[in-house]
Amino acid sequence: MIPFNKPAIVGTEIAYMQQAMQSGKLSGDNRFTQRCQEWIEARFKCEKTLLTPSCTASLEMAALLLNIKPDDEVIMPSFTFVSTANAFVLRGAKIVFVDIRADTMNIDETKIEAAITQKTRAIVPVHYAGVSCEMDFILDLAKKYHLYVVEDAAQGVMSTYKGKALGTLGDIGCFSFHETKNYTAGGEGGAILINDKGLIENAEIIREKGTDRSRFFRGQVDKYTWRSLGSSYVMSDLQAAYLWGQLEAADQINARRWVLWKNYYSALERFALSCQIGLPYVSTDSIQNAHMFYIKLPDKEDREHFTHHMKKNDIFITSHYVPLHISPAGKKFGRFVGEDTNTLQESDRLVRLPLFYNLSDEIQKKVIESAVSFFA
Incomplete structure (x- = not known):
């Protein structure tokens, strides 16, 4: 039977994975992780990119980073993957669904304002099929009501809106490198794009189990310690090696x-x-x-x-x-x-x-x- 999907294979993945294995460093934030992150930052003009185990993990990081709390409200389309909502529900938020457009299958930007209340903290546009939402309209609303915008760009790597890469328009963008996406990190994988410089330091802490371990590795502190809530949101360098082969191509x-x-x-x-x-x-x-x-x-x-x-x-x-x-x-x-x-x-x-x-x-x-x- 002709399958619906097969993960992309370009031919260089095994050689890069072997290099990672021979380096003796397979955990995250090693050579291939750095290559991938720098490629994304340069290609898409992003302030900071951090590879993660999945887009789900990236969305969960976003909810932690924005300090989403119980009874906060987050607006998004109902036509999306469960992770879009789950990430915020895990922090106690109430999800507010609005209708989609029939043409693009994206959130209907004209329906968002009626859903905003005093409890609303964020809008989460989902770029379905790699086609952008109407981001100017959404960003104007967010500015008017002092809301965060988290782009679920799981399907949007290499897509643009008015010349700007999807995932770089909101405060935070989330990519997927799952095997069903255009580019994969060997089956699972993701990235979080931090477009607000003020969020970068906390993003690194949350990703490293709530510690300032990233600053320690850069020599900025003489030892690292527990600073805040966090989890293990780091992609292994073996997966990053696979992803590097795909990003090169x-x-x-x-x-x-x-x-x-x-x-x-x-x-x-x-x-x-x-x-x-x-x-x-x-x-x-x-x-x-x-x-x-x-x-x-x-x-x-x-x-x-x-x-x-x-x-x-x-x-x-x-x-x-x-x-x-x-x-x-x-x-x-x-x-x-x-x-x-x-x-x-x-x-x-x-x-x-x-x-x-x-x-x-x-x-x-x-x-x-x-x-x-x-x-x-």
């Missing part, structure tokens, strides 16, 4: 994914023009990273028929998030403000096609032919 990976994305769009556009399906929308302010190619069927039943058709042709395709506000935990830890006009309806229509760096032209052609045969 980031443009190559991006270019190949773009070819595959465009192939799908060109082949299926006629069915969108005849209103049989919906295709991804990318605003003129956004340059996306071809993280995902999805289509929208008229309804959930049609999606199930299409999924069954593709499975019969040995092609695995998949839907995406179940909106958090209808989940048991979402009902317990959050509330939905305003009307759910798009979140449930659009999530029920969406299905994702195979798209990964090592997907061959021949295999993609089979996927396209199978999809076209369903709609033709």
